[in-house]
Amino acid sequence: MATVDDLKFQEFDDAANLLAANPDATTISIDEPVEIPKNQHSRLQEPGREEDDELLGTDDSDKTELLAGQKKSAPFWTFEYYQTFFDVDTYQVLDRIKGSVFPVPGKNFVRLYIRSNPDLYGPFWICATLVFTIAVSGNLSNFFIHLGKPTYHYVPEFRKVSIAATTIYAYAWLVPLALWGFLMWRNSKVMNIVSYSFLEIVCVYGYSLFIYIPTAILWIIPQKVVRWVLVMFSLCLSGSVLVMTFWPAVRDDNRRIALATVGTIVLLHALLAVGCLAYFFDAPELDFPAPIIPAHNGTTVITKS
Numbered sequence: 001m002a003t004v005d006d007l008k009f010q011e012f013d014d015a016a017n018l019l020a021a022n023p024d025a026t027t028i029s030i031d032e033p034v035e036i037p038k039n040q041h042s043r044l045q046e047p048g049r050e051e052d053d054e055l056l057g058t059d060d061s062d063k064t065e066l067l068a069g070q071k072k073s074a075p076f077w078t079f080e081y082y083q084t085f086f087d088v089d090t091y092q093v094l095d096r097i098k099g100s101v102f103p104v105p106g107k108n109f110v111r112l113y114i115r116s117n118p119d120l121y122g123p124f125w126i127c128a129t130l131v132f133t134i135a136v137s138g139n140l141s142n143f144f145i146h147l148g149k150p151t152y153h154y155v156p157e158f159r160k161v162s163i164a165a166t167t168i169y170a171y172a173w174l175v176p177l178a179l180w181g182f183l184m185w186r187n188s189k190v191m192n193i194v195s196y197s198f199l200e201i202v203c204v205y206g207y208s209l210f211i212y213i214p215t216a217i218l219w220i221i222p223q224k225v226v227r228w229v230l231v232m233f234s235l236c237l238s239g240s241v242l243v244m245t246f247w248p249a250v251r252d253d254n255r256r257i258a259l260a261t262v263g264t265i266v267l268l269h270a271l272l273a274v275g276c277l278a279y280f281f282d283a284p285e286l287d288f289p290a291p292i293i294p295a296h297n298g299t300t301v302i303t304k305s
Helices: 010-021 040-044 047-056 058-071 079-086 090-101 109-114 121-145 159-189 198-208 212-218 224-250 255-280
Strands: 292-294 300-302
Touching: 090 109, 090 121, 090 198, 090 224, 109 198, 109 224, 121 159, 121 198, 121 212, 121 255, 159 198, 159 224, 159 255, 198 224, 212 224, 212 255, 224 255
Parallel strands: none
Antiparallel strands: 292 300
16 A cells, blocks of 8 residues: 555655755746746837837737748749739738728728738739729710810820829839838938838838729719819828828938928829829810801801800
8 A cells, every 4th residue: 555655746855855955946836937028128118119119010020021031932033923912812902992991090001901911913903993094084074074065076085094004103103112212211320210111112002092093983073173172082081091101100210301201202192183183184175176167159157166
């Protein structure tokens, strides 16, 4: 029959003997956590900066870069490398479109929708749809304005398609390229500035243009007041997406530089909207020459409308 001494745990006896021989020995308790919190230094930060880091997504930046490197490891001259830029499903595109149309105050568009999987599929087709929408709506608006005038003969203006494509795609690519270069330059000057990748900036600008697609269709209404109300409403929605995205990235910079950067972003966005409205829809009416009708007696009669 087993005695009481046989039922004791030998490990506990060994630990007791070890502590008796060396009281300074280090022991590990099961109740105490072994791992040290990764973000222990965040306790020393200001309370408001924790929300800023969460808004900017700096805690997940290293993980995102590692995942991006694993995802886009193919050489840039291969088809697989560019295929990753279009690896997005319909639900993700719809969520990003909803996020650009209904921006949430205090939420970063890149962190909520783009950073996990930036794409070029949505921005490319949004820009292409906007090009044809503006060109077709501009032609229809010109047709409805002059409808019923005897001196007017409708001629489709196909050059509006090329002009709209050049303007919109140049804006959707050159402005993000300039902004990306500026943020990289300021990041080398100021340590606290967060630099977005070029692909993320292109995504933000591409999805922010979606609101102008239904707006361009409503611009067919031949009322200047209605058109300008629509363009201001669309500008406020899409501009707020850009401001809430890029203001957290530059607010730690010099105050004047930060305000000038955000003001330039909004100004260029407003110039695109107002320029498209003024050129394609509110162009000055041309005075069409009166037709010359030959009379039976050999004279000509000029009719006036």
